[in-house]
Amino acid sequence: MSSLSRDEVAKLAGLARIEMSEEELVSLSKEFTVILDAVARVQEVASADVAPTSHPLSLRNVFRPDVVVPSLSPEDALSGAPAQEDQRFRVPQILGEE
Amino acid sequence: MIRNSASQMAAKLASGETTSVALTQAHLDQIKAVDDKVHAFLFVDKKGALEQAAQVDAKRAKGEKLLPLAGVPLALKDVLAQKNKPTTCGSKILEGWLPPYDSTVVANLKKNDIIILGKTNMDEFAMGSSTENSAYGPTHNPWDLSRIPGGSGGGSSAALASFEAPLAIGTDTGGSIRQPAAVTGTVGVKPTYGGVSRYGLVAFSSSLDQAGPCARTVLDTALLHEAIAGYDPKDATSINAPIPQVVKAAKEANVKGMKIGVVKELNGDGYQPGVRARFEEALELLAKAGAEIVEVSAPNFEYALAAYYLIAPSEASSNLARFDAMRYGLRVGDIDGASAESVMNLTREVGFGKEVKRRIILGTYALSSGYYDAYYGSAQKVRTLITQDFTQAFTKADVLVSPTCPTTAFKIGEKANDPLAMYLNDIATIPVNMAGIGGMSLPAGLADEDGLPVGFQIMSPVMKDERMYSVGGALEAALLSKWGAPLLDRAPKLEASK
Numbered sequence: 219m220s221s222l223s224r225d226e227v228a229k230l231a232g233l234a235r236i237e238m239s240e241e242e243l244v245s246l247s248k249e250f251t252v253i254l255d256a257v258a259r260v261q262e263v264a265s266a267d268v269a270p271t272s273h274p275l276s277l278r279n280v281f282r283p284d285v286v287v288p289s290l291s292p293e294d295a296l297s298g299a300p301a302q303e304d305q306r307f308r309v310p311q312i313l314g315e316e
Numbered sequence: 317m318i319r320n321s322a323s324q325m326a327a328k329l330a331s332g333e334t335t336s337v338a339l340t341q342a343h344l345d346q347i348k349a350v351d352d353k354v355h356a357f358l359f360v361d362k363k364g365a366l367e368q369a370a371q372v373d374a375k376r377a378k379g380e381k382l383l384p385l386a387g388v389p390l391a392l393k394d395v396l397a398q399k400n401k402p403t404t405c406g407s408k409i410l411e412g413w414l415p416p417y418d419s420t421v422v423a424n425l426k427k428n429d430i431i432i433l434g435k436t437n438m439d440e441f442a443m444g445s446s447t448e449n450s451a452y453g454p455t456h457n458p459w460d461l462s463r464i465p466g467g468s469g470g471g472s473s474a475a476l477a478s479f480e481a482p483l484a485i486g487t488d489t490g491g492s493i494r495q496p497a498a499v500t501g502t503v504g505v506k507p508t509y510g511g512v513s514r515y516g517l518v519a520f521s522s523s524l525d526q527a528g529p530c531a532r533t534v535l536d537t538a539l540l541h542e543a544i545a546g547y548d549p550k551d552a553t554s555i556n557a558p559i560p561q562v563v564k565a566a567k568e569a570n571v572k573g574m575k576i577g578v579v580k581e582l583n584g585d586g587y588q589p590g591v592r593a594r595f596e597e598a599l600e601l602l603a604k605a606g607a608e609i610v611e612v613s614a615p616n617f618e619y620a621l622a623a624y625y626l627i628a629p630s631e632a633s634s635n636l637a638r639f640d641a642m643r644y645g646l647r648v649g650d651i652d653g654a655s656a657e658s659v660m661n662l663t664r665e666v667g668f669g670k671e672v673k674r675r676i677i678l679g680t681y682a683l684s685s686g687y688y689d690a691y692y693g694s695a696q697k698v699r700t701l702i703t704q705d706f707t708q709a710f711t712k713a714d715v716l717v718s719p720t721c722p723t724t725a726f727k728i729g730e731k732a733n734d735p736l737a738m739y740l741n742d743i744a745t746i747p748v749n750m751a752g753i754g755g756m757s758l759p760a761g762l763a764d765e766d767g768l769p770v771g772f773q774i775m776s777p778v779m780k781d782e783r784m785y786s787v788g789g790a791l792e793a794a795l796l797s798k799w800g801a802p803l804l805d806r807a808p809k810l811e812a813s814k
Contacts, residue, residue: 227677236668253735259619260623260698263698264694270699274509275509275510277553300642300645300650301647307643310650312655312656
């Protein structure tokens with residue numbers, strides 16, 4: 219039986235950048251025991267001789283001609299920005315202080 | 317007038333019997349009259365719709381040559397970007413966001429002079445089968461307001477069934493067009509993957525997502541299909557080939573000599589008796605219309621649901637990483653000295669609902685090192701097996717059929733706390749998305765035990781979408797002559813209900 223502990227859920231939530239309450243961590247951990255059991259069924263038929271399919275169309279490297287076409291103006295591109303400054307996105311501190 | 321089909325409305329517009337402004341106003345009035353009960357719309361664009369209608373009327377008055385659906389109103393699922401109109405995907409994280417561009421589907425609607433009435437409700441980021449996962453509250457099924465209208469596109473299906481719009485756009489990742497159509501007695505088509513551009517469709521699971529047409533008749537669905545389909549260089553997965561001739565097929569509605577394959581695995585145990593009865597009846601009508609009914613087997617379909625709930629969350633965990641509070645959408649916790657990471661964490665906690673979080677965590681797990689091969693990798697192999705089952709089945713039949721869903725519409729709240737029971741709704745619709753083929757649901761009647769609509773699903777090979785319309789058109793005609801009136805005439809009148 220597959221399962222996921224409260225601490226494992228907390229680690230995944232950190233990787234997925236979602237803050238979670240203790241209550242959410244515990245309830246998700248319980249639900250995952252059931253969900254993982256159900257989805258683990260794929261392993262019954264996924265033998266080594268079956269090739270994986272990632273996509274319904276077998277496409278590779280779709281390119282367009284290298285010509286300049288109109289794109290969003292800076293005003294439009296910034297129109298949904300939570301904060302902006304000098305025609306740029308203003309974001310919280312990304313790098314730690316050295 | 318609002319109970320007409322879109323093609324009847326188009327004919328009245330062409331003959332001058334009515335105007336697009338009058339038609340649009342009639343639908344806006346209906347929305348005003350019933351949408352407090354149904355809650356199909358998240359945003360009604362009264363001003364924009366009437367302006368667009370006036371422009372179409374002016375073009376017509378000048379004698380300009382117009383496309384078939386010009387001037388007919390439509391409801392747009394809130395997952396498609398429309399320039400300067402709210403586009404929330406049913407999520408708090410996009411509340412108030414105004415896209416700076418049109419999706420290709422919207423650009424095509426505008427090119428066809430189809431009037432966009434507003435944006436319809438949906439499960440958050442299209443994750444769900446009931447529209448209960450919308451951050452803005454559930455939509456109610458016009459057949460019984462205590463029941464779900466399907467999902468994720470429950471707003472679009474409910475708008476059609478309550479005569480708020482004759483046309484709607486949906487998107488289908490695992491059944492989000494077809495299951496809502498089935499439980500509301502309307503028609504919905506998931507075109508071949510790549511048949512309709514995904515540019516500007518907010519991505520949930522990119523290898524499965526497909527936008528498509530919804531309406532109350534097969535012909536209306538076909539007309540809308542041709543209006544939105546076609547190659548788009550802005551979508552790298554768009555198929556560069558002529559649009560299948562679906563309008564011609566819907567009009568001819570000819571199944572003589574066609575082989576219709578009943579998928580053995582998508583029937584029987586777990587399917588409600590009334591669903592099975594209407595399905596069997598539909599098969600008899602198709603046989604009478606000249607089709608040959610054969611049985612086909614797809615042994616790997618039983619693994620489709622498990623594979624889907626690994627592939628779709630995996631892709632979603634990656635796609636939804638874009639909601640990082642940096643460039644658009646909600647930003648929470650941006651106080652002096654807060655790090656970007658803490659702002660992301662807090663924003664995504666508040667901005668995403670429970671099901672979205674559940675799927676992001678599941679996807680993150682399935683893709684994490686040490687588990688990738690066992691989960692995501694195995695699911696990809698199942699995808700190969702399902703595609704092979706379809707290839708095999710299509711050597712024996714021109715189209716495949718099944719009930720669209722195992723049951724009729726369930727009660728709001730009934731499955732809200734049981735994700736696995738909820739996921740089972742999609743058992744018959746998911747294989748189509750895995751293989752990227754076409755799928756249609758159309759009404760097959762009402763289940764005897766509860767008097768609720770039952771959907772009949774038709775599946776066609778890649779870029780042979782016209783076959784679904786041939787079969788759908790023939791079945792619709794046979795059922796209409798049996799019933800004497802469209803199925804929706806039997807739905808309760810919302811205007812009179814309390």
